[in-house]
Amino acid sequence: MTIGFEILAQDASARRGRIQTAHGTIETPAFMPVGTAGTVKAMRPEDVKASGADIILGNTYHLMLRPGAERVSKLGGLHKFMRWPGPILTDSGGFQVMSLSELRKIKEDGVRFRSHIDGSYHDLSPERSIEIQDLLDATITMAFDECTPYPAEHEVAAKSMQLSMRWARRSRDAFRQREGYGLFGIVQGSIYPDLRAESAENLKEIGFEGYAIGGLAVGEGQEQMFETLDFTTPHLPINRPRYLMGVGKPADIIGAVARGVDMFDCVLPTRSGRTGQAWTWNGPINLRNSRFKDDQTPLDERCNCPVCSKYDRAYLHHLTKAEEVLGLMLLTEHNLFHYQDLMRQIREAIVANSFSDFQATVSLRLEGKG
């Protein structure tokens, strides 16, 4: 059968689980580094693995434009192409296409859009999105949906969600079932409890190997996001993984795990590494700051990553100021390790039944307020 999921331990609503796939095992709660264009930016795949990542995310939109899904397929699939043999989740392309506001047109059948690279026209529909993800050889395929903009009136959010539900059915019908592969549906409905409930029920009726929560982390703020999770996750099946798309800061992840979420992805650790920002157990710091220029301590005293074991802040400050490639390589590596370390500690706290203590002591500190 498709992909396996077992819950190994539970602490209140927080779940410690394990997903079995054709490409390997994913320990949950899991954080997926983003590998937009066939590479987790500035990272060698073996170093992504060494940071503790079990699974990475690939972007359908970017890969369909360059190098092209048919080409990736001919070259042996995305795993082989980018030398990442482990599980890969691909998004449906929907989110990125929708954000090309001036360059796309949404109809019942799908979306026509223009490439940001060369202006050429392309079509995405549930059927084509699923086909592309199949060509990429995605371990986990995402249903094609419309990410409802925020804020949205109830009526607008309802229509958008209902379109996504019709597309979810078409995605399910188009998906080619294989052992160890799976298709995830995406709950929409903005911040409205009735719409989120309707969406979740709709998806359960269709049936998916996992359930994602979409349309969050789009500007609604942490409080609103947690509230939406509070009234959404109870509608999701207990025995299937739950994935909160595009989240987030460490404190967002901890709060979402407390609300029963199992999977996350976010560009934050990689993107902020390219702008001089490092995530530490005492909150984020920016290495461009001149207070670090003579600082011979590591980025984070509590971190065991290869960067903290070897380099000091004075050198990383220098590399960042001089805009040296090595600076962004090392900060990205540290940040990804920090995120995976967070997930390891979350998993351990759930197993030890001490997750609420962990949450209380760590969340504020991670935001630099502790």
Added chain:
Amino acid sequence: MTIGFEILAQDASARRGRIQTAHGTIETPAFMPVGTAGTVKAMRPEDVKASGADIILGNTYHLMLRPGAERVSKLGGLHKFMRWPGPILTDSGGFQVMSLSELRKIKEDGVRFRSHIDGSYHDLSPERSIEIQDLLDATITMAFDECTPYPAEHEVAAKSMQLSMRWARRSRDAFRQREGYGLFGIVQGSIYPDLRAESAENLKEIGFEGYAIGGLAVGEGQEQMFETLDFTTPHLPINRPRYLMGVGKPADIIGAVARGVDMFDCVLPTRSGRTGQAWTWNGPINLRNSRFKDDQTPLDERCNCPVCSKYDRAYLHHLTKAEEVLGLMLLTEHNLFHYQDLMRQIREAIVANSFSDFQATVSLRLEGKG
């Protein structure tokens, strides 16, 4: 005594040697990757070492401006600062300062120039250059000189060379002698046999731990460069290392080894790696070229580097086209490995007394003409 040098084998004029320093051994002929601003660009120091490099080069001009020589000293020296425990040769800053044509003024005492970073005024003299290199803890310090522009009339070249010779004496006087450290003088004199001879004799009289040949690879072309080496190296002491500054392409290096040169540095393998160019045993190729987009062979079938062992041209083409950081990381790594592989094969050929065969079969092929 200073630094040791022994010649292990000789094949016609080509020498296979070994330099002993306070920071380790350098097998010659040696290629030194350039680590301008305290990093060999886009490379982790352990990967520079793994490529086969025994010694790297640091730039006095860049480091004095940022992070500052006094700061590097306070942080424990350049080796510790950049986590490269092996030998480091620093240039004198002269070459880079001279090329700031609009921003510098040369006098007998030294050079006043403006920083390319913030426009601030700085002074470099033989004494200050040697002091900076001492603060950086350079294993091999270069005498402060004027790199004579090319082309130069005989009279201009003579005056420039004689200034460099007075500065060489002052550099020698300013240098603090320590076990395992050394100071190299630099032969100038443009393309004029009498001036090169005068310069070499002058330097020998002062006495240095090694002798560099400067003012080449500045636009004179390979033939003129080889001719200048032909009439210059016979004037250099046999028992001291010879360093051809800023050279060069693989075929330039082979030709200079044939003329008795032991050490080289060049930005070519690192810089060209950042523009999509890969050096192979069949000449350079540019990965941006669309002919590579479906090419599942490695960069170079004859290369054993980590990049060629793992990745194919199709993926490297994709990374290069998408301007992904991983692309320049991998091309730089391959190029540095290729250069070190070239040096290994040169050393083996000298020991095997087959260097002229090696030169004949390899030189043309390396330029893509074989």
